[in-house]
Amino acid sequence: MSKIGALDLIGNTPMLHLKTLDPKPGVEIHAKLEFMNPTGSIKDRIIAYMVQKGVDAGKINNNTTLVEGSSGNTGASVSMIASSMGLKSILFVPDKCSDEKIAIIKSYGAEVIVKPASAPVTSDEEYGNAAAKRARENADFYHIDQYNSQLNPEAHYMTTGKEIWDDMNGKIDAFVATASTGGTISGIAKRLKENDPNIKIILADPEGSIYKPYFDGKEDYMSYKKSFKVEGAGKGALVEAMNFDILDEAVSFNDENAISMVLRLSRQEGLMVGGSSGGNVWTALEIAKRMEAPAKIVTVLPDSGFKYLSKIFNPKWLNEIGLGHLTAY
Numbered sequence: 001m002s003k004i005g006a007l008d009l010i011g012n013t014p015m016l017h018l019k020t021l022d023p024k025p026g027v028e029i030h031a032k033l034e035f036m037n038p039t040g041s042i043k044d045r046i047i048a049y050m051v052q053k054g055v056d057a058g059k060i061n062n063n064t065t066l067v068e069g070s071s072g073n074t075g076a077s078v079s080m081i082a083s084s085m086g087l088k089s090i091l092f093v094p095d096k097c098s099d100e101k102i103a104i105i106k107s108y109g110a111e112v113i114v115k116p117a118s119a120p121v122t123s124d125e126e127y128g129n130a131a132a133k134r135a136r137e138n139a140d141f142y143h144i145d146q147y148n149s150q151l152n153p154e155a156h157y158m159t160t161g162k163e164i165w166d167d168m169n170g171k172i173d174a175f176v177a178t179a180s181t182g183g184t185i186s187g188i189a190k191r192l193k194e195n196d197p198n199i200k201i202i203l204a205d206p207e208g209s210i211y212k213p214y215f216d217g218k219e220d221y222m223s224y225k226k227s228f229k230v231e232g233a234g235k236g237a238l239v240e241a242m243n244f245d246i247l248d249e250a251v252s253f254n255d256e257n258a259i260s261m262v263l264r265l266s267r268q269e270g271l272m273v274g275g276s277s278g279g280n281v282w283t284a285l286e287i288a289k290r291m292e293a294p295a296k297i298v299t300v301l302p303d304s305g306f307k308y309l310s311k312i313f314n315p316k317w318l319n320e321i322g323l324g325h326l327t328a329y
């Protein structure tokens, strides 16, 4: 039977054994190819799930405008899903968002409003707060609120986590992922731990995010906040969708770790992915190196490298951020 629309193409992504990365025989890294969702990212899953829940609850109807703050990928998913359902959408994005991501959001029909990434987390100028404020202004506006809605991790519990378990036939020793909203790691971890409590859940966190310092019990965790280049990973504030209780460990990576792995994945595995995928696989490899065979480590590749042609895949940009030497990889 042929598929009936873009919404039917979401999920059921392939799982791939990254064979060239195995650190020793019998220790394997497997990755779920989330860039194969229709808008090129894992976020299609949560928006399809959350919007359907809103429709079922009578909160979304034909007059609804979907409103959200997004570092880009969620914006594309909201914009695509709104258009395919005949709805309008307004997206607030931080100015560190790549030009491609903004163009992609606009291409599906949304209105895009750019806010400074440097805005304090409590200010109305912060892109998430700006979206919440706008949503409160009109009864026909529906705030997706991916950072705080429990529907976000629930979407991953119901879809991604279940698929990962099935893809691996339940043979998983560790699961590694970055967190921004935390929906991915919290939802997948809940499913995996329910099925096998021995599976280790490892947060891969960029240096400059407060998540690892918070998890590690640092009282001054907010003082660890600094800027970094990898998009969609880490966070400068605590949010409701992130469940720290389900983590076993948090591992830091830096921009160079993540970007060098992105370039390695495209040249070695034929997978063109974004910076958070690089952070995930770099961290998965660090975990894999300390494991004894047989072991299977699973991670996700959240978005496509096509979204970063002006950045990670642009030698000029790499030079500008002091990582020009990676182009010779």
Ligand SMILES: Cc1ncc(COP(=O)(O)O)c(C=O)c1O
Pocket: 071, 073, 074, 178, 179, 180, 181, 182, 183, 184, 185, 231, 232, 233, 274, 276, 277, 302, 303
């Ligand atoms: C590229 C990318 N990777 C990873 C993530 C992290 O996913 P989550 O928000 O579920 O923690 C995001 C979320 O914004 C993202 O855009």
